[in-house]
Amino acid sequence: MTTTTPPAPPFGRALCAMITPFTDAGALDLDGAQRLADRLVADGCDGLVLSGTTGESPTTTDAEKSALVRAVREAVGERASIVAGVGTADTRHTVELALEAEKAGADGVLVVTPYYSRPPQDAVEEHFRTVADASGLPVVLYDIPGRTGTRIEPDTMLRLAAHPRIVAVKDCSYDFLGTQKVLARTELAYYAGCEEHILALYAVGGAGYVSTVANLVPRQLHSILDAFDAGDTAGAARLQQQATDLIESTMSAGLPGTVTVKALLNDLGLPAGPVRAPLRPADRETTDGLRAAYERLQAA
Template structure:
């Protein structure tokens, strides 16, 4: 089956989940932040309740409330993807159904983490979710966090499912990605900000980013330049954004994104335990990274 070559656009940001100072969900802030990311940072789509959105520490009810508020805020001009991946297939299916009911445009489903299923289990997990969900799925391959990589043959087999249309690729293995791209029509999005341009070179289509809370315009310019064959401009934008592409991960990305957003007066608030709020030293380093990329924080 042939899918749209770029089912979720070029640029997606895995949005942080704004909290109020007491740590509860800031739904008004979430709507404001979503609008900023779409209207000012040129995002084509947002991922809600990914790991960057602190999905491990938000409840199912909070995830649904958040999704509905973001869809209300930007659903008329951007796609909204729900992070529903857990290491429990049945729970993932429940979250997928809730997201579909709320009006999401797609699902981000991560490899089951920590329990390290064999490849047969990985394949079955994705197939079962895709069989019961009515939405297109982006598979999230991030072995350094999940503990399990999706093998090339496994990825090619699950790609046969009509609802599995894209990959968020944080494997760091361009050869494996190249092999899958040659054998399937999956749309590959980089799951690592700094690897976006190399992935485009082998057939990738975009980024699901973290630093793109701040670098969205640069990333869109980079991808657009690459697509029109202007490699010099694409490379210049890649190099310009690189300090933030990498600096945002000095600490867990959520912590630094929230520190940066708070610094410029956008909704973010604190993080939930076991994360801790970034300190002044971390924020100052982030400001230096941003300044190197021509961005003021």
């Protein structure tokens, strides 16, 4: 019987959807971003995804996005991959951001489904093809219909997988059957975008994860993949379960993950700063609950 080794994940296995640190006055904090990026990579992140949902991309300028990529690249060098979020509701603007990310030193781009206008699937497909054709960078499709209002349907994924620069998916579809359909028929690298799916997706052939919670506990999440790769499936399940409390507190507490992660990072004395409006900071009770969940996981 012959076996085939799956291709190596294009950006590593353990990716953090990094927050964008701001100063107390609300300006971009490049020094803080460099310090946070260095810490995340030192603690096990193979890659950093900048200017995504967690990175508050709707409220950062094009110039800030480029400056962030340059600063983080300077901080981490070649120790980690950098994927730049460039998705907007406008195909032309998305192309412009992709070209700027390439100039700034990104290794790939994260492109979300165009939001608000809710384009049909043929238009969604054309949008991604246009962006992928525009630069030399590999593309990660970002499927998060809960925010965009539009799925990248599995059949659309199957067609897009034929494009040589469309190499990966950040999967927040909550359609595990559809995901497995695409996994079985393509070589797209599927990254879990929802932390509760890290082990489940990895076990059926996923590439790893792009995680908001990794801003807080990068080593603990990385250890789930390590245990599975070592053949310790029971240990991997235990580690996934141990993280559930913090995952729920961070991602399912009625606040965006950006808000909860920044609240806890600030409480821990790590670079974060405020969120930008229309987001508002977490209150003290929420922050205390996050801190308690974090400390329970650290003690596990």
